[in-house]
Amino acid sequence: MKNQYPFLAFLIAIFLFAECSVKNTEKAIKANHDESKVPSYTLPNPLTMSDGSNVTTTEDWVNKRRPEILALFESEMYGKFPERYIEITYELLGESQEAMSGLATRKEIRVHFANGGQKSQMDILIYLPKDAPQPVPVFLGLNFNGNHTISNDPWITITDSWARNSKGSNINNNLASEAPRGSSAKRWPVGDILKRGYGLATIYYGDIDPDYHDGFQNGIHPLFYKNEQTKPYPGEWGSIGAWAWGLSRAMDYFEQDKEIDKQRIAVIGHSRLGKTSLWAGATDQRFALVISNDSGCGGAALSRRKFGETVAVINTAFPHWFCGNFKKYNDNESSLPLDQHMLIALMAPRPVYIASAQEDEWADPKGEFLSGKNASSVYNLFGLEGMPADKMPAVNQPVMGTIAYHMRTGSHGLTPYDWEQYMYFADKHMK
Numbered sequence: 001m002k003n004q005y006p007f008l009a010f011l012i013a014i015f016l017f018a019e020c021s022v023k024n025t026e027k028a029i030k031a032n033h034d035e036s037k038v039p040s041y042t043l044p045n046p047l048t049m050s051d052g053s054n055v056t057t058t059e060d061w062v063n064k065r066r067p068e069i070l071a072l073f074e075s076e077m078y079g080k081f082p083e084r085y086i087e088i089t090y091e092l093l094g095e096s097q098e099a100m101s102g103l104a105t106r107k108e109i110r111v112h113f114a115n116g117g118q119k120s121q122m123d124i125l126i127y128l129p130k131d132a133p134q135p136v137p138v139f140l141g142l143n144f145n146g147n148h149t150i151s152n153d154p155w156i157t158i159t160d161s162w163a164r165n166s167k168g169s170n171i172n173n174n175l176a177s178e179a180p181r182g183s184s185a186k187r188w189p190v191g192d193i194l195k196r197g198y199g200l201a202t203i204y205y206g207d208i209d210p211d212y213h214d215g216f217q218n219g220i221h222p223l224f225y226k227n228e229q230t231k232p233y234p235g236e237w238g239s240i241g242a243w244a245w246g247l248s249r250a251m252d253y254f255e256q257d258k259e260i261d262k263q264r265i266a267v268i269g270h271s272r273l274g275k276t277s278l279w280a281g282a283t284d285q286r287f288a289l290v291i292s293n294d295s296g297c298g299g300a301a302l303s304r305r306k307f308g309e310t311v312a313v314i315n316t317a318f319p320h321w322f323c324g325n326f327k328k329y330n331d332n333e334s335s336l337p338l339d340q341h342m343l344i345a346l347m348a349p350r351p352v353y354i355a356s357a358q359e360d361e362w363a364d365p366k367g368e369f370l371s372g373k374n375a376s377s378v379y380n381l382f383g384l385e386g387m388p389a390d391k392m393p394a395v396n397q398p399v400m401g402t403i404a405y406h407m408r409t410g411s412h413g414l415t416p417y418d419w420e421q422y423m424y425f426a427d428k429h430m431k
């Protein structure tokens, strides 16, 4: 009898191992990283109207097809911004003429949002080069961990908004701390940006909507609920929508700041915030140039390729990012009335830069390139060159038409190399 125990343990071990590998296999099936397993697919033609007619003039694109595509992205993917008046006021929190060792002026604008008793706020941190002729062009981007993490500048205000707990950053009870000041400085080469004659404006994305699923009870969403409404309707904005909306509210502020050139604002974002910068560029044509850094699924990557992260995977891990209707397309990409090349096309005729990283297979670099490629027909309609390459360029070989693309070496991240290309591209189009 005694001898049966090791045998039993052996059987249990085999069972657990089998369970485990089933789960791993499930994961592996969900995330395909094999180009030969990309399903065959047909992309909707950005220049074919829903009634089947062809778009042959820029007028028809601007007045008919563009609104049709935008409405599809609103109802099926990112959700529509609610239309309701809320009160918005600006407060100058602080200002310095001697920031960044005298290179820049710094100001912090607190934007107050209010609807009756409900309130919310976001802080825009702005550096402007002192030597550049005003009004200056500006890069605007959301940051992941708080404005004070983008630079060691000791004067940057620490957010009061929800922050992700982190031992390393000494964040407990979701309250931001002093510890990570400057910890994201590598992603934000403020000095280089200023020396090139650009300003930099940034906002902590958690000021607009904390990035976790709470049924949309915190952040900006509740200020827009009507009557008995307790969460957004299935075709209304999720968190990406809210973050993009926040970028537009920063744009509203720029429009009334004489030091900033509202005609030359480039909106930039990395990863989930790259999805956001694209959606901001699509919904708000005041942004003169749009940059997607490693935005991947739900950003620049084509959904139909199902390479790396898929619609089902992203909707499961981040149910709050997109609108309720987007869940219909889990494992059902072929029924999408759109794909991400049409999102890129919504930028036309404005310049747009799509960037990938070689090791970032999760974000499907090839799918990101193909989005730009397949948006080119719309740029051509405007007499512009879209993506100036038929095939994916080699690593670290940027191609720049009015649509630009590069795949740099390395992994998921926003690096000085990426910034270097964006500034060069901005010099070409905004200077």
Ligand code: GTR
Residues within 6 Å of the ligand: 270, 271, 272, 273, 295, 296, 297, 309, 314
């Ligand atoms: C990942 C997510 C990606 C990307 C990334 C990020 O977990 O799967 O879609 O957005 O996060 O934002 O860093």
